[in-house]
Amino acid sequence: MKRTVKKALKRGFWTASVLALIACSAEAPTRTAQYAVQGLYSADLSNDGSFALIGSIEHGGSYWKTSVNERRYSWNHAQGEYSSMSSVDISPNGEFAATGGARTLVLWRTVNGQADGYWTTPGDIQSLKLTENGDYALLGLDDQTARYFDIKRGGILQTLRTGATVRAVDVTQDGRWGITGDDLSKVSVWDLQTGQKKFEWELNNRISTVAISADGKYAFAAAQLGNAKIWSLVSGRELTAVDTGKLEYRNVTISKAVFSQDNRQLLTGEVTGKVSLLQVSTGQVLKEWQVHKVRKRPSGASVIALSFGLSNRYFAVGSNGYFNVLD
Secondary structure: OHHHHHHHHHHHHHHHHHHHHHHHHOEOOOEEEEOOOOOEEEEEEOOOOOEEEEEEOOOEEEEEEOOOOEEEEEEOOOOOOOOOOOEEEEOOOOOEEEEEEOOEEEEEEOOOOOEEEEEEOOOOEEEEEEOOOOOEEEEEEOOOEEEEEEOOOOOEEEEEEOOOOEEEEEEOOOOOEEEEEEOOOEEEEEEOOOOEEEEEEEOOOOEEEEEEOOOOOEEEEEEOOOOEEEEEOOOOOEEEEEOOOOOOOOOOOEEEEEEOOOOOEEEEEEOOOEEEEEEOOOOOEEEEEEOOOOOOOOOOOOEEEEEEOOOOOEEEEEOOOEEEEEO
16 A cells, blocks of 8 residues: 555656646747737738737737837728627738638738728638738638638639538648638648549547648648647648647647748647647657736637747747747
């Protein structure tokens, strides 16, 4: 009996020590700035992290220059009201931005803040992603489809039927390939020129986030409280399983991910506020950070936007409204 108690105490001490080491290994941001007081519905960062687009809970949308924390524009879908924006995105070239809420989609010019088009969608927008020049948008909707949309001239180019609500989408910069993640735990890669499905995989819960590399060579997806994987889009084979950690009874949810331009690294963010830099070929964690959290309730911060910067600098936006610089 005494031996058993001693072993149990040793195991408990060892477990606590490991958890403490893991917690200590996650670094704090080098700089933070508050872009919304009551938190966010959605956010996106430009490819180099120099601009941020947020959909706040109380004050609609706003576009920020992150180097000086300057709000450039305030954007809403109707005059005299603050719009609830479920998804937002900045085009890869940084010249356009899109905001989506309910069945309203708006394209904006980032050079002057003017709206370039207002559109109505056939379902409530769950996620959206723009192509390189902001010409087209892939929309994930609650009507069991994703729609590839000509956001400048209007018109649906492709309707991608999934059989379930599409929670997450991403698209290559040239608009050739799109990826969707839905509530049936399915991850699908689509040829957006033909509307045909190229690959389909299944994870162990409904999909929380997806990402596709800019050149269409790799794909990533994560399930809520479940597993996460990287695939080769050349062969369709699984490249590596990403460690989502362990809580007492479940995995941790990865809420956002983005590939580096050279495809060597993947930046992931969790609902716990942890950001991880991973090696794509092995899934190895190279570095970890914890985004800024406030002491008042709710104190948590899910990571909802990420980007790579220059010289080993990275950027993240938390659902609590804080922008984070990570070195």
